[in-house]
Amino acid sequence: MTGALPTGARAGIASCAACGLLSRPAGPGNAGSCPRCGEPLAFRRRDAVQRTWALVIAAAICYLPANTLPVMTTITLKSSEPSTIIGGVVDLYEAGSWVLASIVLIASVVIPLGKLGALAYLLATVRHRSGRRNRERTRLYRLLKTVGRWSMLDVFVATYVVALIRFQPFLSVTPGPGVPFFAAVVILTIFAADAFDPRLIWDSGGETRGEDD
């Protein structure tokens, strides 16, 4: 294929982020808003790279206390035993439910870490204007957007264990300070994936279908 493929930005046409209508923005300084639904128009998400980096870094900072601080403390007459996320995975594994242990491990460790790593990779390749593996990188981005929510799993587990184990003073469970940090990681990574603009992957070339294969 020769020449550039027709993209919205090249044709001077902006697609509405809310309703998808294509329209020609009013002017270069002020793009105006979608004539159909009123959403402000833009060719690319505003400051996508900077905002995504900021959210990725904030999430990475919260990830440390989320994993080192206890998420639950089990209180009995004799003892008070705090447990972290990894501790919870080990407990599940030792209780014989390795399926659930691996689900929790994937949701709490693999997904958030993978999401941070993948977003950093996408940001770095966009910065170096890589034209390779565009299709795969776009697919990776779509995957990130769908799996991110599952990291919230441990927050729900803590909530319902705490709500049910209320046999004071014999046995009770209290939530630990790791829970809000963990929730923060999940929310920040969801916002980070939302702030990134996958069209940036395609802006530096690597045009045609199957070029990388």
Add this chain to the structure above:
Amino acid sequence: MAYLPTDIVACPDCDLLERIPPLPPGGTARCARCGRALAAGKPGSIDRTTALAAAALIVFLLANAEPLMELSAAGRETTTTILGGVREMWRQGERASSVLVALFAVAAPGLHIGFTLAVLLAARRPPAPRWVGDMLRWAEVYGLWSMVEVMMLGILVSLVKIASLAAVTPGAGLYAVGALVFLLAAMSASFDPREVWPRVRWRNGAGQPPSFPEAAGAAGGER
């Protein structure tokens, strides 16, 4: 302001301009460059989604009213509902987490269902007023933060954790949450915003499909 006919779209993931052909039922139009699903043939989407949303609303109310599970140990019993978990987290001082659980498990799914239903009912008689478009956008935002399926798995994991300590009896609320997971998935899958948008009155008060005198020329120029 010039706009293009709505069968031309820019891929949201790679910005390629493409024309969406008429799709057979069950057919999907994918971006030729990046593979993103651009549109799907969903005949009768508005009727089917209205039915699913109404069912989801009823099950959602049940899921919130009935206890999720009962627990007995040391001669005592405890029970919790979805909001019971939220209340207990708040009482124990984890206020931020408690508010987030309330948002993701109750507010977001409730508003997602309610707004979707309102949009679909209003879209039955086009042209629908402009607020329908605003509601449609909010319904999408609430859908993004609705985490009923994650909560369902979280409840199951906590059940297993607790089972070694005490006798657990699942309640009606747990079955309702399970049904809600499937209804929400079906509702989202059958919903087609591309069928709703053409029925909404335009913000600029003018242009209403299918007459695009100015835009037809512009589109011809891009191809």
